[in-house]
Amino acid sequence: MRTRGGLLLANIVAGLALGYTVANIGFGDYAELNRMFTFQDLRMLGAFAGGVALVVVVFALIRVRRTPGRIHAGVIPGAVLFGGGWALSGGCPAIPIIQAASGYLPALVTIVGIVVGTRLCRWANAKYFHLDVGSCGR
Template sequence: MRTRGAILLANIITGLLLGYTVSNIGFGDYAQLNRMFTFQDPRMLLSFAGAVVVIVCAFALLRVRRTPERIHAGVVPGAVLFGTGWAISGGCPAIPIIQVAGGYLPALVTIAGVVVGMRLCRWVSTRYLNLDRGSCGL
């Protein structure tokens, strides 16, 4: 049986390795992300495609089968907002943390925006949309 300490240590090591990798391939660089979103440089897009291939193979080898019973009503608008925010700020929620760790302090504004956006989403969802919390952690 795994102890909490071992799991925490494994998560920390995995997170550091992921952060190092993501930073070294340029995902923390706004200019690189902008070139990906404007289709000027396919390198990062190909990195995403490679990651999808790796996870599909891993799921196939591990025989992971997840079929949702239904799609949560907030998936499509959430995906649109996520992509729009990513294109504007130059990072998904993890990238600004990598940017701050690399000394790029303006990323703190993006982190603040993520926090405000999550709180606003929770408020709008419960007050107006009546979406169930599902597995999204709203």
């Protein structure tokens, strides 16, 4: 049986390894992200596509079957906000942490934006939308 401390340590090690890898291959660099979003350099887009292809193969091998269902009401607006924020700030929620740890201090503004956006999402959800809790992060 796994202990809570062992699981926490495993998550910390995996997170550090991911952060180190992402930073060293240049995916934490704002200019690199900008080149991907403007289709000037397809290297990062290819890496994402390769990751998706790998997951598809693994899911096929372990026989994961999903039945398509109704799209959750928060998916489309959430995807637009997430993609727009990523394009403007140069990072999804993990990248600004890597950027800040690498000394790129403007990433702190993005981190504040992520926190404020999550809080606003929770507030708007509670007041207006009443979607399930998972739609605004944890």
